[in-house]
Amino acid sequence: MIRLGTRRSALATAQSTLVADELRGLGHEVELVLITTTGDINRAPVEQIGGTGIFVSALRDALLAGEIDIAVHSLKDLPTAPIDGLKLGAIPLREDPRDVLVARDGLTLGELPAGALVGTGAARRVAQLDALGLGLECTGIRGNVDTRIAMVADGKLDAVVLARAGLSRLGRLAEVTETLDPIQVLPAPGQGALGIECRADDTEVLAALAPLDDPATRAAVTAERQLLATLEAGCTAPVGALAEVVEGEDGPELWLRGALGQDDGVRRLSANGSVDDPVALGRALANELLERI
Template identity: 90%
Template sequence: MIRLGTRRSALATAQSNLVADSLRALGHEVELVLITTIGDVNRAPMAQIGGTGVFVSALRDALLADQIDIAVHSLKDLPTTPLDGLTLGAIPLREDPRDVLIARDGLSLGELPPGAVVGTGSLRRQAQLDALGLGLELTGIRGNVDTRIAMVADGKLDAVVLARAGLARLGRLDEVTETLDPIQVLPAPGQGALGIECRADDVAVLAALAPLDDAATRAAVTAERQLLATLEAGCSAPVGALAEVVEGEDGPELWLRGALGQDGGVRRLSANGPVDDPVSLGRALAKELLEE
């Protein structure tokens, strides 16, 4: 029996059930164990309650205490600094990593009038949306998907910006009014990807997770998370990144785009490198962003 630790939110349990079903299809028995994290019970701004890690620390504690065997994280929530004794046993095929807009009256981003109130809890989104110069009023919000979408339906906000992947996993893509082009808003490092963490010495669980790992997704998110780590930024920082495996002149290569919000603007750069060395690519692009 594999004990799978998950947060209690609808999105977290949906993501965990996807992993559980994949493991069951491989012949494993899986039991879901519900865990409450600080980020689930404290509605203060992310930076105020600790930023990176508020959604994962309780899951990691349960892993280290041998209360669960695996934990399923939204990879964008997972700190970039490794934790002794734990490892990412698998990073499955990534969902679409882009951000989306859910706006009143079916409006797109360009159709929102100046002064329209747009909600997002992300400094990254705020910085990039502000840099577009659309005259939007950006306001910080917290809460689950239902809570955020309800703010638009109730007329408290004109629109909200969310991760497309979460809505896809909840079966709610029909509420999206626009999928945002990464040229406008780069997603968070690791957005759309799941990280399945386990104890580093649990050989049986590592073997069970191995078939779920997607090499291209792992390479892409490793580059993105290395960029974040090199910038010494957390998941609440105004950093966007998106890497993709593309076909180059000499075969597959990794293409990485990065954005850093600073001093009221956003700096954007891109670079490419070998698929088998995503760490060097992420580190190099981060240093370029800092030098700019």
């Protein structure tokens, strides 16, 4: 029996159920274990209650204590610093990593009037939306997908910006009024990907997870997360990143785009490198961004 730890939110349990079903399809018995994290019970802004890690620390504690065998994380919520004794056993095929707009009256980003109130709790999104010069007013929000979309339906907000992957996993893509081009808004590092964490010495679980790993997704998110780590930033920092495996002149290569919000605007750069060394690519692009500050 594999005990799978998951947060209690609808999105977290949907994501964990996807992983559980994959494992069951491979012949494993899986039990879901619901765990409450700090981020689930504290409604204050993320940066005020600890920033990076508030959604994963309780799951990691349960792993290390042997109470669960694996934990499923939204990879964008997972701190970049490694934890002794734990390992990412699998990073499955990534969902669409882009951000989406859910707006009143079916409006797109360009159709929202100047002064429109847009809800997002991410500094990354605020910085990039401000840089578009559309005159939108961003306001911080917390809560699950239902709560955020209800703010638009109730007229409290003109729009909210959310991760497309979450809405897809919840079967709510019909409510999206626009999928945002990464040229406008780069997603968070790791957005759309799941990380399945386990104890580093649990060889049986590691073997069970191996078939779920997608090498192209792992390479892409490793580059993105290394960019974030090199910038010494947390998930609440205004950093966007998106990597993709593309066909180069000499075969597959990794293409990485990065964005860093500053007081005077957003710095955007891109670079390409080896699929086999995503860490070097992420570090190099981060250093180049830092040189432009």
